[in-house]
Amino acid sequence: MTMTDNNIAIEVKNLKKYFPVEEGFFASLFKRSKNRFVHAVDDVSFSIRIGETFGLVGESGCGKSTTGYLILQIQKLTGGSIFVKGVDAVTLSRTELKEVRKNLQIIFQNPYESMSPRFSVLDIVAEPLRLLNIIEDEDKIEQKVLEELTDVGLIPAEDFLDRFPHELSGGQRQRVSIARAFALDPTFIVADEPVSMLDVSIRVGVLKTMKELSKKRGTAFLFITHDLALARTMCDRIAVMYLGRVVEQGPTEEIIHNPLHPYTKALIAAVPSPDPDATRTEELPIIGEVPSGIDIASGCRFHPRCIYARDECKEIDPLLEHVKEDHEVACLRYKEINKIK
């Protein structure tokens, strides 16, 4: 990647998270339960620039949320490194980690679950400022909250301060979550399916607010979604995940117009066309359902579902290979499949 170090907000290298599998009674009786793991995240590396929105896309269970939680240190790593503005965030002491955590925030899928029903909007947005003693003077805290509410489009902000979550619409609640995430002026925000609980009609407005704020504040965003069309509207670059691995990553329009990995091609083929008269010329080029992350196939983990698989794909595990500019792909046969010399 052609990035200078001071452009990078977040960098992860060889991130791994294996969850031990809890076996049933009979498996444990016959001692078959040893060393079985879900390979939720399995050697994932990427960087996110300051002010950049980086999308993680893939089917349910491919490890998107776990990747986000690992970076936020909500979950403990099995392996790998995380750098926040060049600082190694894995080997920090508790006090140092507290300092770094200010820079790492999250916007959850369900704003209603992520905020206390007994807290007013003022208290919800002020909570991180108070907990971390960022601002001590209560008048200044209120001033900061008013600024944040205005920035997320809750106007006039004064009218929202004393409201409670049940007095807000879904879109307004998610705007409060966004205000809270931005209140500490963090380096990095994970937005995990942030609009999937909202009515389609209000999604665009909420997304636009998030995008404008991330650009204005220079925040690095990890935008998690199973919806490639949504990723396209939001993200500067995207990474496509399959069973705990990134199989392709690059600038969004490059990936959409020139997908090289068979799995990315399948995801793009599955996006409904906005043109009602458009006819799909091909069947979805993918076989079967997503397998579990427990018994990972040998070689390329996509091979049981890949229509281009050959014998070599059962043996060799492809690494991400640099194709051009920021575009990388992990497929042994991408040149043949895409007729690249």
Ligand SMILES: Nc1ncnc2c1ncn2[C@@H]1O[C@H](COP(=O)(O)OP(=O)(O)OP(=O)(O)O)[C@@H](O)[C@H]1O
């Ligand atoms: N706490 C946990 N304990 C055991 N397994 C887990 C845990 N959290 C996630 N997993 C497993 O890890 C894998 C990745 O899960 P993850 O939630 O990261 O996927 P995801 O891509 O976010 O999926 P979705 O789109 O459904 O939210 C899945 O197989 C999941 O069942």
Ligand code: SF4
């Ligand atoms: S390496 Fe083989 S199985 Fe894997 S995506 Fe490429 S062609 Fe398909």
Ligand SMILES: [Mg+2]
């Ligand atoms: Mg998830």
